[in-house]
Amino acid sequence: MIPGSNNDHPSFRKSFLFAIQGFRTAVRTERNIKVMIAGGIGAIAMGIAVGLDPMSWAIVLVCCGAVISAELLNTAIETVVDLVSPEFHPLAGRAKDIAAAAVWVLAVLVAVVGVIVFAHAIF
Numbered sequence: 001m002i003p004g005s006n007n008d009h010p011s012f013r014k015s016f017l018f019a020i021q022g023f024r025t026a027v028r029t030e031r032n033i034k035v036m037i038a039g040g041i042g043a044i045a046m047g048i049a050v051g052l053d054p055m056s057w058a059i060v061l062v063c064c065g066a067v068i069s070a071e072l073l074n075t076a077i078e079t080v081v082d083l084v085s086p087e088f089h090p091l092a093g094r095a096k097d098i099a100a101a102a103v104w105v106l107a108v109l110v111a112v113v114g115v116i117v118f119a120h121a122i123f
Contacts (some may be wrong), residue, residue: 026120030071030075033068033075035066036068036107039067040068041065043114044060044061046118047060047118050118050121050122052117054119056117057122059117062102064110066106067103067107067110070102071103074100074103077099078099078100081095082086087116
């Protein structure tokens with residue numbers, strides 16, 4: 001498809017199916033996505049156990065979604081970098097490291113938010 005062109009643009013349904021296919025591929029092939037999903041499931045289980053209020057649920061779910069989305073974007077960036085630079089190049093490594101650092105920063109901040117939310121619910 002040519003950017004800005006309506007020719008050969010997939011339907012909404014087909015675009016949605018492509019997104020599901022991408023998510024499934026990432027879950028099957030990427031260890032870190034599995035770790036992030038497991039963390040999200042753990043947070044949900046803890047939320048059920050401590051009886052989070054609706055606002056706390058919203059915070060936890062948005063945080064889980066943000067981390068998983070960031071990891072998906074990191075995976076996409078790493079895949080494109082590997083495509084355009086199959087052999088090692090310092091700039092390719094730098095791009096991949098920076099993308100991974102973005103996920104790490106978000107994960108640390110989400111962990112802090114989780115501590116605050118769950119501490120508030122428990123105490």
